[in-house]
Amino acid sequence: MLDTLPVGIAPSTVAFVVLGVTLVAFMWGRVRYDLVALCALLASVVLGLVPAADAFAGFGHPAVITVAAVLVLSRGFERAGVVDLIAEQVLKAGERLTLQLTVLVGTVVVLSGVMNNVGALALLLPVALRLAREHDTSSSLLLMPLAFGSLLGGLTTLIGTPPNIIIASFRGNITGENFGLFSFFPVGAAVALAGMGFIVLVGWRLTPRRAGQAANSDMFDTASYLVELKVGEDAGANGLTLQQLREEIDEAVPVLAVVRDDKRRAGYAFYGALETGDILLLEANTDELKQLEDKLGLSVVREPDDTGKDSKPQAHQDARADADKSDGRSRAVDTEGLQLVEAVVRNDSMMIHRSVRQLRLQHQFGLHLVAVARDGTRLKQRLRDIRFQAGDVLLLQGSESEMHESLATLGCLPLANRELTFGKPRKMALSLGVFGLAIIAMLLDWLPAAVALSAAAVVTLLAGVLTLREGYQALDGPVIVLLGAMLPVGKALDSSGGAELIAESMLQAGSQWPAVVTLVGLFVVSMLLSNVVNNAAAAVLMAPIGASLANGLNVSLDPFLMVIAVSASCAFLTPIGHQSNTLVLGPGGYRFGDYWKLGLPLSLIVMAVAIPVILWRWPL
Template sequence: MTWDQISILGLLSVTVVMFIWNRWRYDVVAGIALLAAIYLGIVDVDRAFAGFSHPAVITVACVLVISKALQNSGLVDIFLRVLAGARRSATSQIAANCGIVGCLSAFMNNIGALALMLPVTIRDAKKAKRRASKILMPLSFASLLGGLVTMIGTPPNIIIATIRQENLGQPFGMFDFAPVGLAVAVCGLLYIVTIGWRLIPVNGQEEAQDDRFQIARYLTEVRVTEGSLLINSTVGGLEKICENEVTVMAIIRHKRNRLAPSTAEKILEHDVLILQGDSESLQPLFASPGLVQVGDGDDDADKDAASDLLQSEEFKVVEVVIMPNSMMEGVMMRDLRLHDRYGINLLAVSRQGSTPMFRLARIRFRIGDVLLLQGADKTMEQTVSALGCMVLFSKARAFAIRTKSYVTPGVFALGIAAAAFGLVPVQIAFATTCVALILLKAVKLRDAYRSIEWPIIILLGCLIPIGEALHTTGATELISNGILSVAFDIPLWFLIALLIVVSMLLSDLIHNSPTAVLMAPLALSLAEAMQISPDPLLMAVAIGAASAYLTPIGHQSNTLVMGPGGYNFGDYWRMGLPLDIVIVSVAVPMILWVW
């Protein structure tokens, strides 16, 4: 074993451990790994950043932009009408929602398809009075299954296709994944609809959607009377007295409402303040002389002020979920200063279906956290988008989406056709599609940049040179020879099953993209050592890398539904493990038959 082989295998081992440890985000880990590979002499300096020009990276970025345009195309309204009749039973509702998200994810990013259907599904669950937990995990799994069908359905397929082109001169085509992927997706969806959703444990912490936050018990109305120390102080000063654990939702002054007042707003005598916060946080206020609680008084008009405000046309309370790569991820509430910067108030946080037991100001936000935000109607949608969140439910009118409902799918279809018929390479076809959609104003340029998951792009750009180094140093040949020496007469079906299972396990622990980057060279080396076509082995890696069903961290779709569904970490394997067995059982014979 040479020094380069020892170095690359040691570096990869440390990298995988860091991915699993999850102390730093995966793009940071990938960047550290690339720099380490350069300093160790495994990756040439001239090739260090060649991964960012790789066709797989360009294609993934373009698919993300196209997914954003599809989200803006008004498809939600169409789905609402189609799904209205599917609420009669849980099975029909799950079948309809999963079928649609599966079809969408075959042609757009998995998370984009899930984000498109998540508000629709939650709204349907509310109307049918069903637990969201029984529907959201199946929806996430269906988004992953649908991605197996086409080359652009999931990043592992794109990576495998381009790696095949680099090594064999010809990539997998747009629909080369369909024979195996469609069979796996159909069987997986049948399992989810008939058996899978019944295996999801009933979480005792999950509450009905309307009662998730129980805001009413945290609303307090107080009147500022003569002699109060709060007179002529500011809203920001009041919140500071309560260590920023209390929010001033509104000031009622001379029968006029000042909603979500700024921190510079002065508090005057006779003001009625509507405050949100738990009883412990409010205690410093009641130590102030001249402050009385309206709820204990006899002014009926003021007594119902909070209730009236919640129905105000200007006052909007929205329920949002933190999306992957949101600016809020990993940040504490006090550091965001939502009120100062954006003029909105954070009323409550729900994590895994229950309210965290620690104080709001100390919460460090995570992907999938559900937040209740209050602010002005005019700016709320723009603010939610800037924060990287998605509206799940609005207590006022739903936000409207809409642009170019027919233009976007039409332009996208032309791009798919150009790639499928080999007129231009897929990355060129989709880059052209993106430019066309921007020129046609189907997606704003600002939204196009925001829609690209830059951590994924960094991850791929950094790991692709390391994946190439596995081959150039001979490490993959060393591993494949070791496998074959232990099991020289290993049958092909067993090898395919082994590649699928190993890729599945890696994908559950790290991420599907690095799994594909690291496992594809091994598949090529095994095929060369056995003197067989690499296609069945590459297809096995593609299926396994895209199948992360055992944990919420394997794929961002699983992470995204964790909060709204109220799931625990250990809930996923209950439905995911049998699904993995179904996938292996279907994929192995299909790969042998087709490839």
Template sequence: MNLEQTMILAILAVTVGMFLWGKWRHDMVAAAALLACVAVGLIQPVDAFLGFGHNAVVTVACVLILSSALQSSGAVDVLTRFILPSKAGPTLSIAALTALAAILSGFMNNVGALALLMPVAIQIAGRLDLPAGKVLMPLAFGSILGGTTTLIGTPPNLIVSGFRESAGLGLFRMFDFTPTGVAVALVGVVFISLIGWRLVPARQKAGIEGFETEAYMTEARVPEDSKLVGRSLRELDDEMDELDAQIIGLVRNEVRMMAPSAARVIRPNDILVIETDAESLADVLSTFGLELEEEEEAPTSDSDKETNDEIILQELAIMPSSILENRSASDLLLRTRYGINLLAVSRQGQRLMSRLRAIKLRPGDLLLLQGPPDALSSFGSNMGAVPLAERKVRIPDQRNVILSAGIMLGAVLLAASGWVSAAVAFAAGVLASMALRTVNLRSVYEQVDWPVIVLLAMLLPVAGVMQSTGAAGLVAGFLLDYFAQGNAVIALVVILLTTMILTDLMNNAATAAVLAPIALGVANQLDVNPDTFLMAVAIGASCAFLTPIGHQNNTLILGPGGFRFGDYWRMGLPLDLLVIATAIPMLLWVWPLNG
């Protein structure tokens, strides 16, 4: 072992130790490792930050932005409504939810997929009278499994692709991961659906209150092309029940009818008075093709059109002694004076009898408002109303749903075609999203998880040193001599198992960056197909099922599920064993060692 190898292995050992210690954030540890390599001369200062231009780093950033467009447009909400069963039992409901999470995670950030489906999971748990954790853990694990199926499904896949390129073998293509990844995901989803969720400890719900809302009363206009035209109110009862909503009134020609006859037929331009919660409101509007009454009447000046991408929805609670007390939206001239719309009002379970714009507000009322962030903030502070904990209330916009889904599909197909690299394809997708305003231009860069980007950019040069100094080959030789004893299949199992153990204890991207050069070293010494070993690293780095710290999705469900640190292995350990049992034969078949 020469001096350079000793130094890089020492830096790597300290880096892994810092990752496991958890005192510093992962990006800080990665930066420290990079600077240590520069300080001892293993990396030239001019080359220190080349990682920020790496294909994997650019692709991860672009996929995060495109994922946010799918999320904010309501495209996933539409998909969820058509796929998830509304009256199925636990097994089918959990199977459908877990499978949907896996499918979404193959093409968007899996943390975003989990965040989108968490409220749905909690609603399903409530309907089935199950502890929330028994639905949340299958959802989290399903979203992790789905990341193994495509190049962009998870950062480890992009990282191993980058190491393949640095080894002179070229980049992996979009669907090179699919055969093995789909097999692993399919076996995992079936196990979770039939057996796994039953192994999850039943814990008390914690933090679920953040997803609960009071029932709002809102008004929605029936457009001429709505599917409701010509139908009676009686016909809608079951469909409204499925969406946790009900029609409590109808306005026709400015005449309000409370508790209208169930036989009354809906006409174009009728205004339906609907009672529902904020989370269900978007589903009601998109399912029936309705338009929010106040939104329909909002100003449409040129300046409004230019800033349309800055319009948000926010819930505010009226404080005691607020100057809003006993005043209505009409009294306040909300649209004229503040440029905001009142979309709905909730009053502690009471049914409000007045038209929305004429309701006299009281302390404790919840208001669902629409407008620019600055205007809403100013209104709240001046009027004595405070914003609730942030809620992602999405009113699906058909144009943005189609555009955001089309852009993501186009980027995936372009990357899959091989005409351009994945980084270029998804960067083009981001540009198209910005040009067509499917993402908020002001906050587009806020959608990027910068600690992950910095982690990747800093660790890639460090991992490159492992390869260039021969240290990776040194570690590979140790693993072969003491564990695999020259057997390629056993070596493959050792690489997969080592990766899976490390990824449960430290960031999955960091794990992939550390193990990829070692995997290449093992393949080179055995003179076998390096792709088999790189794919093992990709699979192993994605499968963090034993601890709440191994993956962000595991951490996200810790509070809402009421879990303890040791709860994850009960379903995670048998799932890990199934992953190994499925992945090894699939890897040997799809990526034969002598290939």
């Protein structure tokens, strides 16, 4: 396997170089983590660390199959109406912040134990935003606790988070017996309860109170930007389509509606040519407005309100404008029903580092970009110049029938729906029943986890709970590729002797210390790693190191693997360590440095609770 290595260079040295470069690329973030993982895999094959015949064996690994099945089942819960059922109950939480936090965090903890934790957060994120709006609560006080709760809940079961699945499979490879579905529950439940108690009673005070977050309706208050322009008889816009109009001024100006003969048509659905007397309802800044007047001869009917307050609240729905004042009539323009929706850019979205033109949002996806918010503030720059980042909050307009599919393809999560309902409650009992049978099959050892959950996912598709297209969309491609590529790389760290060298160094450094101190050190290293790379990658890399430490100390393997499983999911310090953290970055108006203020004490509490419970349940 290692005969292609340069003479005189130890395999472990090459493995360290490959992993070092990989970790730097993960932290750099300019290249998406799945592509980084593929490069690491191919480099390992070329350098002889991984046999060419086994290069893609990771994609058939039970851990990868299990993660894929859980993702499909999670999407099935969403489509079956789980989100509506949850929203109905959670929204009854009342006005007390501690009660809101208890209900939200408690719900996401429970859901994250039976479905993918990112999927659980995705279900509750719009609910939390609505709760914040209805009770005039700063969403920044709710969203970070919600994200951290999803990470805590994932610790409770095998299927709650990818690190648990990876660690269970790793144990099976060494001992011949995987961790079971509820093997993680004693530690996970203790940690989740302690973490939830801290967040609800004390921790929320460590989160920033932001007034300009996306949950605040003022962020996308179009009253400050809404303008109406009339097409005069001599206007250059006469006879142009909306697309031609945009091309004339070389701007991606969002036309929300066209009013003709007192009838309003949504901009995304207007494909005809403009005529004399048409009124365009659009968002435009001063520069764009000047171009529309100078180049196309459009005349202003009503200018934006400089105060940012319209005569009617919620400009999306209730804006009124006077038109055709020459004949003394006042004609109301109703903008209700324009299909506006807010969505957040996921950290695996195809939109990241790309612009509106590169994505061809309007032509390929049927979406008009109306506005973009970043770090809790609406961006004022031209829409065509914006390159999207993970956590950006977008205000989009499009057809209701196509909106959901377009957002899913782009990698965006809808937040506060505006006259849109994504999915209808259907076949909830069937979806939950199939999942329950899979759990029973796992508990009674009738089927391995990968087979039982895959069977449940297939039945979910066959029963029509999800369409086949939705099933494929549920598969988180970047995570699947990351796991499939990194599993052979992690194995190479072990087979090259690298994991043993690291373990020996840690053992020498703590040769006079009790084994429990080594466990604490392993916890800290794994936790720090999970905050700068994907938690699944952290589990893959740390598992062989933990096994080597247990072997070197001549103690039980299980407590070391459990420490890695828990610590790899403790990505509380940064917004980049876990997708849940990234998803709330924009809607909560957080900054990079906000996370550690709550995350650091929470991490210490998790470690203080987890290690004693692990040693009680799995003695050394």
